[in-house]
Amino acid sequence: MPVFLVFVITLFGCMTAHAQPEAFPSTYAAPPAHPTLFKNATILTGDGRRFDSTDLYIEEGRISWVGQGDTALDTVVVDATNRWITPGLIDVHSHLGVYPSPSVAAHSDGNEATAPVTAEVWAEHSVWPQDPGFTRALAGGVTALQILPGSANLFGGRGVTLKNVPSTSYQGMKFPGAPYGLKMACGENPKRVYGGRNQSPSTRMGNVAAYRSAWIRAQRYQADWDRYNQAVENAAEAAADDSSGASVASALLTNTPPRRNLELDTLAGALRGDILVHMHCYRADEMLTILDMAKEFGYRVGTFHHGVEAYKIADALADNGVCGALWADWWGFKIEAYDGIQENIALVDRPKGGCAVVHSDSDEGIQRLNQEATKAMLRGNRAGLSISPERAIRWITLNAAKSLGIEEQTGSLRTGKMADVVLWNQDPFSVYAKPLQVYIDGVLRYERGNSDLNPQSDFELGQLLGATQ
Amino acid sequence: MRTFYFWLCVLISGLISDPVWADRLLIINGNVLIGDDGPASELDILVDRGRIDAVAEDLKSVEADRVIDAKGRIVTPALFAGITAVGLSEIGMVYEAVDSRLNGLDTGRMHPEFDVRKAYNPLSTVVPVTRVEGYGYSLLTAAFGDRTIAGQGSLVRFDGGFDSFEGKTTFYINVDGYSGNKIGGSRAAHWMLLESVFDELSVDDADLTLISASGKAALKAARRDGLFVFRANRASDIHQALLFSRKHKLNPIISGGQEAWIIKENLASTGVPVVLNALDNLPGSFDGIGARLDNAALLHEAGVTVLFTSGETHNARKLRQVAGNAVANGLAYEAAVEAMTSLPAEVFGGKPRMIAPGLRADLVIWSGDPLDVNSAADQVIINGVPDSMQSRQTELLERYLPEEAGLGRAYINP
Numbered sequence: 001m002p003v004f005l006v007f008v009i010t011l012f013g014c015m016t017a018h019a020q021p022e023a024f025p026s027t028y029a030a031p032p033a034h035p036t037l038f039k040n041a042t043i044l045t046g047d048g049r050r051f052d053s054t055d056l057y058i059e060e061g062r063i064s065w066v067g068q069g070d071t072a073l074d075t076v077v078v079d080a081t082n083r084w085i086t087p088g089l090i091d092v093h094s095h096l097g098v099y100p101s102p103s104v105a106a107h108s109d110g111n112e113a114t115a116p117v118t119a120e121v122w123a124e125h126s127v128w129p130q131d132p133g134f135t136r137a138l139a140g141g142v143t144a145l146q147i148l149p150g151s152a153n154l155f156g157g158r159g160v161t162l163k164n165v166p167s168t169s170y171q172g173m174k175f176p177g178a179p180y181g182l183k184m185a186c187g188e189n190p191k192r193v194y195g196g197r198n199q200s201p202s203t204r205m206g207n208v209a210a211y212r213s214a215w216i217r218a219q220r221y222q223a224d225w226d227r228y229n230q231a232v233e234n235a236a237e238a239a240a241d242d243s244s245g246a247s248v249a250s251a252l253l254t255n256t257p258p259r260r261n262l263e264l265d266t267l268a269g270a271l272r273g274d275i276l277v278h279m280h281c282y283r284a285d286e287m288l289t290i291l292d293m294a295k296e297f298g299y300r301v302g303t304f305h306h307g308v309e310a311y312k313i314a315d316a317l318a319d320n321g322v323c324g325a326l327w328a329d330w331w332g333f334k335i336e337a338y339d340g341i342q343e344n345i346a347l348v349d350r351p352k353g354g355c356a357v358v359h360s361d362s363d364e365g366i367q368r369l370n371q372e373a374t375k376a377m378l379r380g381n382r383a384g385l386s387i388s389p390e391r392a393i394r395w396i397t398l399n400a401a402k403s404l405g406i407e408e409q410t411g412s413l414r415t416g417k418m419a420d421v422v423l424w425n426q427d428p429f430s431v432y433a434k435p436l437q438v439y440i441d442g443v444l445r446y447e448r449g450n451s452d453l454n455p456q457s458d459f460e461l462g463q464l465l466g467a468t469q
Numbered sequence: 470m471r472t473f474y475f476w477l478c479v480l481i482s483g484l485i486s487d488p489v490w491a492d493r494l495l496i497i498n499g500n501v502l503i504g505d506d507g508p509a510s511e512l513d514i515l516v517d518r519g520r521i522d523a524v525a526e527d528l529k530s531v532e533a534d535r536v537i538d539a540k541g542r543i544v545t546p547a548l549f550a551g552i553t554a555v556g557l558s559e560i561g562m563v564y565e566a567v568d569s570r571l572n573g574l575d576t577g578r579m580h581p582e583f584d585v586r587k588a589y590n591p592l593s594t595v596v597p598v599t600r601v602e603g604y605g606y607s608l609l610t611a612a613f614g615d616r617t618i619a620g621q622g623s624l625v626r627f628d629g630g631f632d633s634f635e636g637k638t639t640f641y642i643n644v645d646g647y648s649g650n651k652i653g654g655s656r657a658a659h660w661m662l663l664e665s666v667f668d669e670l671s672v673d674d675a676d677l678t679l680i681s682a683s684g685k686a687a688l689k690a691a692r693r694d695g696l697f698v699f700r701a702n703r704a705s706d707i708h709q710a711l712l713f714s715r716k717h718k719l720n721p722i723i724s725g726g727q728e729a730w731i732i733k734e735n736l737a738s739t740g741v742p743v744v745l746n747a748l749d750n751l752p753g754s755f756d757g758i759g760a761r762l763d764n765a766a767l768l769h770e771a772g773v774t775v776l777f778t779s780g781e782t783h784n785a786r787k788l789r790q791v792a793g794n795a796v797a798n799g800l801a802y803e804a805a806v807e808a809m810t811s812l813p814a815e816v817f818g819g820k821p822r823m824i825a826p827g828l829r830a831d832l833v834i835w836s837g838d839p840l841d842v843n844s845a846a847d848q849v850i851i852n853g854v855p856d857s858m859q860s861r862q863t864e865l866l867e868r869y870l871p872e873e874a875g876l877g878r879a880y881i882n883p
Contacts, residue, residue, distance in 0.1 A: 101751040101752050101753050102752050102753060102754050102755055102758075103753055103754060104754070132751055132752060133751060136750060136751060188562075311869050312878070329784055329786065329787065330783075330784055331783055331784065331862075332559075332560055332561060332598075332782075332783030332784070333561035333562060333783060334560060334561055334562040334563070335562070335563055338560055339865055340862070341862045341865050341866050341869075342862070343866050343870070347869065347870070363751055363753075364748050364751075367750075368748075368794075371790060371842045374842040374843050375790075375842050377843075378842070378843055378844070378845060379845075382836075382845060383866060383870055429842075429843055430842065430843055431790060431793030431794060431796075431797055431840065431842045431843075432793070432796070432797045432841065434797065459752070460752070463752075463758045463759075464728075464731070464758055464759050467704065467728075467731045467759060
């Protein structure tokens with residue numbers, strides 16, 4: 001077999017939907033971290049455990065141990081007596097950067113509201129890293145967050161998971177190895193935006209028809225690539241045993257791979273499970289429709305977002321392994337949010353396998369995820385559900401990490417995970433709780449009252465000069 | 470069907486034996502914040518026919534129709550919910566059920582006589598949703614529609630009455646950059662129009678062009694005994710509002726006030742109150758570049774009267790959290806309590822709202838610190854009557870809390 005032909009086969013064999021050179025790769029690299037020992041803290045591990053008067057040790061950017069163990073000679077010791085420690089908080093639903101502060105029209109980059117299906121757009125290409133909201137969220141203990149497109153479209157595009165570190169580029173914030181999200185939306189928003197222009201969809205049935213049409217195209221696209229990849233494989237095998245002229249025919253076939261399509265790349269990635277589906281959906285009946293549709297097309301819904309009626313179908317969500325990313329108390333702003341109750345999060349958390357997540361969707365709420373979780377815990381307890389702090393903290397740590405597919409890297413204080421850690425002045429389930437220190441990959445990124453460790457965006461420099469108190 | 474939650478509510482409601490009107494209600498063992506800027510103290514409260522009759526260390530020997538043992542829990546006056554459209558907006562984006570703004574009315578005039586009280590619906594689901602969280606009153610807003618002067622409202626009491634308004638007639642004036650851009654392309658257009666409108670107060674009715682005769686009458690009356698809420702965040706806009714108010718002898722209040730800390734001395738010396746959202750700490754627009762978490766603390770220290778608003782209507786119940794965050798960022802606790810209870814009534818001319826003899830008994834017994842997110846209202850008392858503590862949301866909970874539903878949730882009727 002000619003060497004050239006082997007080369008051609010090998011080259012095209014690599015060029016599948018899976019094997020493109022990585023687009024816009026993360027350039028985040030944690031700087032060296034001091035080994036740090038937190039002495040005598042109350043520790044909520046994020047995976048349901050609580051330790052009182054206990055030590056935590058982090059080294060080389062990783063959780064080393066909780067309890068007792070060896071420490072390095074140059075360890076920084078933090079007295080955490082009367083302090084509380086939790087994993088870094090994670091917000092699965094943020095528009096920081098894509099709807100930044102100040103919210104001027106030219107900063108409005110969260111909705112490509114020009115067609116109901118825009119799976120081809122990526123939220124990261126709209127992220128303005130200088131949004132001051134990132135630094136405020138850091139002061140609130142947020143160490144990782146997913147930036148999503150808005151909900152104007154049925155398929156809004158890809159979401160991106162970021163480390164909450166200041167950077168001149170979003171690539172410098174991009175969480176290494178985190179899967180992409182696909183933002184989808186149910187209900188009022190898409191049908192209002194497009195129905196208002198006398199376009200489809202203008203109804204909920206129009207919404208569902210359009211999702212299904214898109215999934216059918218994505219299935220076909222995936223099948224084209226599967227067939228092509230199989231042909232490449234066959235050709236390679238035939239070439240290897242040099243059995244017949246079939247190898248040449250197969251090789252020729254591989255000269256014409258399917259044409260790449262950005263929209264269908266994303267949708268096919270969701271069908272394969274490489275991209276996690278994050279679906280904005282309020283009403284219980286609509287969420288059940290979506291779960292049926294996912295079965296029809298063989299994909300998984302990862303998380304329903306907002307889910308103001310999720311409490312009505314908490315069992316179905318748990319049975320299907322779907323998380324509910326919810327608000328503590330926001331309701332009534334539109335009719336699909338009319339049935340909101342403050343026990344929603346606690347009720348989604350109740351069934352075995354329930355995955356409740358407290359999300360913000362807000363540049364204010366993201367700064368106070370602990371307060372939002374407190375309200376949800378309180379309402380659960382007042383309804384008789386007996387929710388402890390060590391359970392509730394999961395809603396803003398490990399469950400959020402699961403929703404984003406980063407639970408093996410962060411979200412709890414398990415040995416070997418990223419040292420994303422918050423030191424609180426007190427029990428975090430209170431309006432008076434404040435992060436004193438926030439560590440990302442073991443690096444102290446924020447310290448309350450220390451101007452050297454209070455990052456500011458470029459935008460905030462030189463403002464209000466002369467406005468002294 | 471009575472659920473666990475129902476019985477829990479009964480349990481935490483204390484020793485209420487009879488869910489109807491009682492002439493004399495006695496609350497014992499309260500840790501009472503009377504609504505001024507003082508600390509809590511252990512007191513009993515006797516209520517007689519809707520009014521507070523006595524507040525003293527030991528009233529346990531007094532005969533009463535009903536006794537509630539607060540068991541050391543905090544008792545406060547019913548809270549202020551902020552500047553809201555509670556009762557004016559059933560659902561935010563269902564526009565035929567939202568009555569808080571005037572727009573699209575092509576008269577070419579401003580209409581200060583536009584009065585949102587005419588649209589107030591005390592049977593809105595939002596009223597009990599707010600009330601059961603410990604809120605007894607609010608300031609009804611005339612929201613920005615498409616005019617500099619948005620209209621008028623006043624305090625409203627969440628007692629279910631159709632006409633439960635009190636206090637001074639309050640006018641809302643938009644002078645910020647966002648509304649200025651919509652009105653004439655500049656916030657300066659607001660001041661141009663406002664000067665012209667106030668010039669017309671001395672013009673014959675027949676010659677009016679910017680306002681109607683009834684609008685003129687409304688503004689003239691307001692200049693005597695009404696209030697003017699200027700919506701402004703930028704320091705320079707607040708400054709202009711103070712100048713304009715002095716020139717035209719208005720009684721101003723600043724709403725928003727994100728940069729009020731920059732001119733706090735001026736606000737203190739003129740005695741102008743600021744109604745702010747203590748969660749504002751981002752430059753959401755170029756009007757709020759100086760937004761900061763300790764705004765309330767800085768203003769209060771300088772002697773400015775500080776009140777809170779959240780900007781929410783359906784979630785107006787969040788205002789306790791707003792006040793708690795102000796405390797977490799330096800505001801004195803007692804100042805925040807006063808700002809959530811008696812001070813708004815004082816500023817907006819309502820009936821006094823403290824726990825003192827002779828005053829109306831709008832009270833709340835709290836499960837914990839009323840400014841913390843880990844507490845809730847255990848029992849609201851309006852006009853001396855314990856509230857049912859039911860809302861559309863508690864009924865939804867009762868329907869969906871049971872794990873078994875028999876023929877379906879539609880058969881579980883609280």
